[in-house]
Amino acid sequence: MAATVLSFVSNHLATVLREEGSLLGGLRQEVQLIKDELGHMKAFLKVAEAKEDDDPRLQEWIKQVREAAYDIEDVLDEFVLRFAGYRHHGFGGSVQRILKAIKSLRARHQVASEIQSIKSRIKNISGGRQRYQVEFGIDDRVTGSSTMNDSWRYSRDDALLVEEAKLVGIDQPKQHLISKLLEGHDHQLKVVSVVGMGGLGKTTLVKKVHEDPDVRKNFPVRAWVTVSQTCDFPKLLRDLIWQLHKDLDKSVPQFIESISTAELKEFVKDFLQQAGRYAIVFDDVWDVEFWNEIKFALPEGNYGNRVMLTTRNADVASASCTESQDYVYKKEPLSIEDSWTLFCNKIFKGNRCPAHLMDVAKAVLDKCDGLPLAIVAIGGLLASKDVSRIDEWEMLQQSFGGELDGTGELERVKRILSLSYNYLPSHLKPCLLYLSIYPEDYLIKCKRLMLLWIAERFVKWREGMSIEDVAWAYLRELISRSLIQVTEMFYQGSPCICQIHDLMREVILIKAREQNMVTITTGQPMTWPSEKVRRLVVHSSSNSSIIPHHQQRQFYSFEHLRSFITVSSTNPLLSKTFLSEVLRSSKLLKVLELGGEKIEETPTEIFNLLHLTYLCLFDTKVKRVPKAIGKLQHLEYLNLGNTGVRELPVEILKLLKLRKLIVFQQVDLSDMDYGFHGFKGPSKLGGLLALQVLDTIDASSGSVIVKEIGKLTQLRELYITQLRREDGKELCSSLVNLTSLQDLGVDSVGKGDDYEIIDLNHHQHSLSSSSSCSFLQSLRVLIMRGCLEMMPVWITHLQNLVRIDLYTSGLRPEEDPLEFLHHLPNLGEITFCGSYQGERLCFKAGGFLKMKGLWLRRMEGLRKMTIEEGACPHLQRLILKQLPLLEDLPSGIQHLTHLQELCLYEMSSRMMEKVGNQKEDSEDYRRIAHIPEIVIGFYADDGEWRIRRLWGKEKKTILA
Numbered sequence: 001m002a003a004t005v006l007s008f009v010s011n012h013l014a015t016v017l018r019e020e021g022s023l024l025g026g027l028r029q030e031v032q033l034i035k036d037e038l039g040h041m042k043a044f045l046k047v048a049e050a051k052e053d054d055d056p057r058l059q060e061w062i063k064q065v066r067e068a069a070y071d072i073e074d075v076l077d078e079f080v081l082r083f084a085g086y087r088h089h090g091f092g093g094s095v096q097r098i099l100k101a102i103k104s105l106r107a108r109h110q111v112a113s114e115i116q117s118i119k120s121r122i123k124n125i126s127g128g129r130q131r132y133q134v135e136f137g138i139d140d141r142v143t144g145s146s147t148m149n150d151s152w153r154y155s156r157d158d159a160l161l162v163e164e165a166k167l168v169g170i171d172q173p174k175q176h177l178i179s180k181l182l183e184g185h186d187h188q189l190k191v192v193s194v195v196g197m198g199g200l201g202k203t204t205l206v207k208k209v210h211e212d213p214d215v216r217k218n219f220p221v222r223a224w225v226t227v228s229q230t231c232d233f234p235k236l237l238r239d240l241i242w243q244l245h246k247d248l249d250k251s252v253p254q255f256i257e258s259i260s261t262a263e264l265k266e267f268v269k270d271f272l273q274q275a276g277r278y279a280i281v282f283d284d285v286w287d288v289e290f291w292n293e294i295k296f297a298l299p300e301g302n303y304g305n306r307v308m309l310t311t312r313n314a315d316v317a318s319a320s321c322t323e324s325q326d327y328v329y330k331k332e333p334l335s336i337e338d339s340w341t342l343f344c345n346k347i348f349k350g351n352r353c354p355a356h357l358m359d360v361a362k363a364v365l366d367k368c369d370g371l372p373l374a375i376v377a378i379g380g381l382l383a384s385k386d387v388s389r390i391d392e393w394e395m396l397q398q399s400f401g402g403e404l405d406g407t408g409e410l411e412r413v414k415r416i417l418s419l420s421y422n423y424l425p426s427h428l429k430p431c432l433l434y435l436s437i438y439p440e441d442y443l444i445k446c447k448r449l450m451l452l453w454i455a456e457r458f459v460k461w462r463e464g465m466s467i468e469d470v471a472w473a474y475l476r477e478l479i480s481r482s483l484i485q486v487t488e489m490f491y492q493g494s495p496c497i498c499q500i501h502d503l504m505r506e507v508i509l510i511k512a513r514e515q516n517m518v519t520i521t522t523g524q525p526m527t528w529p530s531e532k533v534r535r536l537v538v539h540s541s542s543n544s545s546i547i548p549h550h551q552q553r554q555f556y557s558f559e560h561l562r563s564f565i566t567v568s569s570t571n572p573l574l575s576k577t578f579l580s581e582v583l584r585s586s587k588l589l590k591v592l593e594l595g596g597e598k599i600e601e602t603p604t605e606i607f608n609l610l611h612l613t614y615l616c617l618f619d620t621k622v623k624r625v626p627k628a629i630g631k632l633q634h635l636e637y638l639n640l641g642n643t644g645v646r647e648l649p650v651e652i653l654k655l656l657k658l659r660k661l662i663v664f665q666q667v668d669l670s671d672m673d674y675g676f677h678g679f680k681g682p683s684k685l686g687g688l689l690a691l692q693v694l695d696t697i698d699a700s701s702g703s704v705i706v707k708e709i710g711k712l713t714q715l716r717e718l719y720i721t722q723l724r725r726e727d728g729k730e731l732c733s734s735l736v737n738l739t740s741l742q743d744l745g746v747d748s749v750g751k752g753d754d755y756e757i758i759d760l761n762h763h764q765h766s767l768s769s770s771s772s773c774s775f776l777q778s779l780r781v782l783i784m785r786g787c788l789e790m791m792p793v794w795i796t797h798l799q800n801l802v803r804i805d806l807y808t809s810g811l812r813p814e815e816d817p818l819e820f821l822h823h824l825p826n827l828g829e830i831t832f833c834g835s836y837q838g839e840r841l842c843f844k845a846g847g848f849l850k851m852k853g854l855w856l857r858r859m860e861g862l863r864k865m866t867i868e869e870g871a872c873p874h875l876q877r878l879i880l881k882q883l884p885l886l887e888d889l890p891s892g893i894q895h896l897t898h899l900q901e902l903c904l905y906e907m908s909s910r911m912m913e914k915v916g917n918q919k920e921d922s923e924d925y926r927r928i929a930h931i932p933e934i935v936i937g938f939y940a941d942d943g944e945w946r947i948r949r950l951w952g953k954e955k956k957t958i959l960a
Contacts, residue, residue: 034072167208191309192326193329195313197482198373234260312481369503437565451471454467563590564586579603598620600623602624607626615632620643624645625652627651629651633655642664645665656689659693678721685705692715719745746760780802781804795821827848843867857882866892872896878901878902880904881904889911916936
């Protein structure tokens with residue numbers, strides 16, 4: 001974390017030296033010296049941070065570096081705040097000029113004094129670096145994630161801790177893996193990788209597979225190699241040689257102690273080629289480089305040899321399993337039933353849980369989320385408690401998080417989970433620690449999280465990539481390392497919603513507190529940290545009141561605050577006085593997230609936050625944006641989504657760094673089908689050249705604003721509402737210029753089901769020409785709401801389109817939309833709502849090869865739906881709603897062998913009766929028997945909406 005802080009402070013210093021060098025005057029050389037010294041420290045820090053648990057002195061030194069870096073940033077931002085304005089605005093009249101000049105001299109003297117003080121601190125800190133470099137043997141020429149933490153080597157005995165209790169939930173995966181090892185008659189080397197987060201029992205599972213009699217019988221040459229984070233590759237090869245010889249009762253040659261790594265690999269390869277059929281396990285593999293090294297020591301042979309790996313890193317699993325016969329097994333948490341069995345086995349020796357402990361026992365177990373290592377560790381702690389003393393159990397439940405700070409079993413859990421953090425590359429550490437801003441079990445929106453990462457400057461630019469793409473790469477890496485759990489995916493396969501395991505969160509909270517990353521308050525009395533607070537996060541509590549501002553000031557100073565974030569949950573009420581106090585005193589604030597707060601107007605104090613780069617007022621009651629918005633000239637992100645704002649002042653054009661502008665409100669809060677209100681912008685909106693997201697612009701004022709859109713050549717997302725028919729031609733001309741556009745939404749003038757025609761066939765020769773090739777290739781999402789006389793011809797050229805939504809299009813029968821879409825190679829999701837007037841839809845063989853989701857609704861004329869064999873082979877979800885004339889299930893539905901869910905909502909009574917009362921020997925039943933979940937939704941006679949599950953998760957009628 002300190003290395004990351006140092007990195008962006010160094011970049012900030014470089015920017016100030018470049019852009020404000022003339023204002024620095026004689027201080028320029030001092031600032032340059034500080035920058036140079038920080039550069040020397042940066043490489044050392046990357047290595048030192050992995051070793052900071054070794055010694056409290058090293059930990060304290062790293063803390064000093066971090067705080068000094070933050071203080072440098074404060075001084076620089078104060079400097080820019082005080083002096084940059086003079087360059088632009090001058091000093092005014094003569095008297096005013098004299099007074100301001102005196103004030104300026106005093107301020108400059110103060111800044112000079114502060115810079116000298118920091119320079120002295122940096123000099124002392126640098127001396128510590130040189131001492132620790134010698135004492136700890138740290139070579140600062142070695143950087144990056146290859147740095148290992150030797151202070152606490154991950155004991156594989158901890159991974160087998162689950163064996164202290166009777167193993168549960170292992171038989172089925174064990175047999176599955178054994179079958180994968182034994183199946184097939186090929187003679188190639190086969191690799192089976194088991195991947196999952198730390199503590200899931202991967203090692204235990206593979207150990208049981210490795211020791212199974214059938215495996216032993218089929219693979220006479222066997223070895224188990226523990227790799228781990230602190231891998232000494234030559235030593236590992238010697239250990240493998242020793243095991244292989246021992247297994248075959250042979251003596252180990254003495255010369256292996258003195259030969260090179262390359263010679264050791266060759267020795268292993270020669271030995272295995274002569275030994276016969278082998279099965280080797282490489283346990284706890286941390287990086288792809290290890291596999292790329294070891295695979296050259298593993299001969300293919302002609303015996304059908306097998307290798308098994310366990311890893312937390314999905315990249316390792318996929319890199320090792322590149323051949324068709326290879327297999328990746330994702331280890332899942334234990335089921336609720338197996339978790340309970342393991343829990344009781346550990347605490348009650350297989351007996352039942354006493355009735356008086358049932359509730360608290362389940363509450364504690366719930367925190368383990370099926371993690372075997374955590375269940376056994378916590379069970380071991382509870383086993384020492386008196387079962388007759390429910391108060392002891394309740395005390396543990398209440399202080400569950402705090403137990404991770406202690407010793408014993410839970411300390412081992414903490415260390416195991418901490419290892420995943422310690423091994424992270426330095427650029428990912430702050431991203432993971434930042435998750436501490438979210439409450440327990442919070443569903444985290446991935447896009448919002450990444451935007452905050454970018455605003456906090458955790459994401460580094462990479463050549464050839466947008467900053468958003470880099471952030472996605474960061475997120476995917478944390479997911480692949482099993483540190484973040486994905487709970488919902490976008491249509492194109494990207495993570496949408498994620499969570500962190502409760503135990504992982506506790507570890508993150510501890511690390512975040514150690515590094516003064518975040519201060520969290522519920523607004524209730526608390527002990528504030530002694531260090532300067534840089535990020536303040538407000539979680540709502542059961543008590544909606546916030547500490548009065550005069551009481552806050554007794555504890556707290558906000559002058560160093562850089563981020564203020566509210567995370568709404570059950571009671572999103574923020575005291576106006578508390579917010580006002582924070583904003584008034586936090587003049588260096590850069591990130592302000594107030595989404596979901598019941599704010600009725602934009603706080604005026606915001607417009608004095610001249611360093612602000614991120615402002616989110618999403619889902620507030622704000623209806624107006626003052627002209628003072630023009631003062632926030634560093635603003636890059638402005639979110640006024642789901643507010644009452646309908647127009648932005650011309651001063652918005654001063655925000656030349658603005659990259660994302662989001663202003664919309666849903667037309668009908670009960671139904672998204674009816675689209676969104678947008679905002680009316682100034683006529684010269686095209687001057688905001690940095691814009692990448694424009695959501696949602698009201699185009700009812702005419703062609704001028706549509707033409708301006710064509711100047712925003714950096715746009716990646718564009719949503720337009722109230723587009724007039726006569727402006728379709730101008731829009732097509734503008735779209736040709738948007739060569740990076742990925743998401744496009746167009747709503748025509750109208751409301752409800754009454755929309756004007758969207759005519760995007762104008763200028764179609766331009767949209768089909770070579771100049772528009774980039775636009776056609778980049779577009780991934782297309783949403784159109786309004787009448788279509790015909791489908792735009794250029795849609796057939798959208799080779800990378802993954803999603804299309806058509807609302808109230810009303811296409812005539814001769815304009816079958818499927819004809820335009822069925823050959824698009826990447827189309828994964830289709831929504832048709834009132835889109836087609838025809839009686840039939842036919843999904844033809846060979847079409848829609850990647851489609852996974854299909855939503856059809858409000859097409860009153862549709863009578864028949866056909867799915868030919870070979871069409872939609874990967875369809876997983878089919879939702880049919882309000883299709884009153886469709887009386888039979890789609891013909892050919894039996895061909896959809898990957899279909900996981902069929903939903904029928906408000907369909908014809910004949911359809912509902914036919915599907916809901918099927919007999920198991922009927923032809924219709926056999927057509928849908930392969931679908932895991934079938935759901936029928938309808939309004940009952942009493943007017944209540946009900947859902948009936950025919951089979952799947954729950955076979956019963958329930959209230960929605």
